[in-house]
Amino acid sequence: MRYKFLFSIFVFFFISVFIALGSWQIIRLNWKLELINQIKTSLKDDPVSLKSSNEKNYLRIKTNGSIDFEKQIYLYNLNEKGKPGFEVINPLKIGNKNYLLNRGWIPFNKKGNDIINIVDENNIIGILKIQIKANRFKPKNDLSNNYWFTLNREDTFKFTGKKFSPYVIYLSGNNELPKPKLITANISNNHKKYAMTWFSLAISIFLLYLYFRKKNY
Structure with missing residues (x-):
C-alpha cells in the first residue's frame, strides 16, 4: 500500500508540474499576441x-x-x-x-x-x-x-x-543600395505548441496512471 501511495504522489507531482508549465505557456502566448498587435499598430502609425x-x-x-x-x-x-x-x-x-x-x-x-x-x-x-x-x-x-x-x-x-x-x-525607404531592412511583426510565437505539448504530457501520464491503477487494484 505504501508503495502505491508514493507512486500516486510521484505521478500527480509530475502532472501538476506539466500543467503549470502549460499554463505558463498560455500566459506567454497571450503576452506575445498582445506584443505582436502593438508592433503591428506601431508600424502602421505615421x-x-x-x-x-x-x-x-x-x-x-x-x-x-x-x-x-x-x-x-x-x-x-x-x-x-x-x-x-x-x-x-x-x-x-x-x-x-x-x-x-x-x-x-x-x-x-x-x-x-x-x-x-x-x-x-x-x-x-x-x-x-x-x-x-x-x-x-x-x-x-x-x-x-x-x-x-x-x-x-x-x-x-x-x-x-x-x-x-x-x-x-x-x-526606411526604397533605396537600392544599401537595401533597407524590412522590419515586420513576424516574431517567433511557438507558445501555443509548447502549451499543447505540456498539457498532452499531463493527460498522457494521467491516462497511463488510471490504466495501471485499474490493472493492479
Whole structure:
C-alpha cells in the first residue's frame, strides 16, 4: 500500500508540474499576441519626431542628424533571399545623443564604394529597435578590417570612441543600395505548441496512471 501511495504522489507531482508549465505557456502566448498587435499598430502609425517622443521598440520616427561615414560599420548578414553580404551601419549624432543607424544591406563587392553613401541626413525616416545582446557563439569582430559579426557594445566603443543609445535606427525607404531592412511583426510565437505539448504530457501520464491503477487494484 505504501508503495502505491508514493507512486500516486510521484505521478500527480509530475502532472501538476506539466500543467503549470502549460499554463505558463498560455500566459506567454497571450503576452506575445498582445506584443505582436502593438508592433503591428506601431508600424502602421505615421512617423513621429524622435526629438519630441519617448523612445520605444518599433516606434516609427523621423529626424535629422550628422552621419559619420568615417566610422562606418560593415556587419556580416544575409539579405532577404539568403545572399551573404553586409549591413551598413553608421554612427548618427542627433543633438547630444549618439545612435547607430542601420542603412541596409549591400553585397560584399560594394564595401567602401562611395555609391552606398548617398543619404539625406536632413530627412531620416526609420524604425527604432532595441539592440539585442551579442551572440556569444558568433566569431569575434575583426575591427582592423572592419568586418563585424555582432554589434558588440564594447567593440563599437573601441571602433568609434562613442557610446550609443540602446535603440538602433533602421532606415526606411526604397533605396537600392544599401537595401533597407524590412522590419515586420513576424516574431517567433511557438507558445501555443509548447502549451499543447505540456498539457498532452499531463493527460498522457494521467491516462497511463488510471490504466495501471485499474490493472493492479
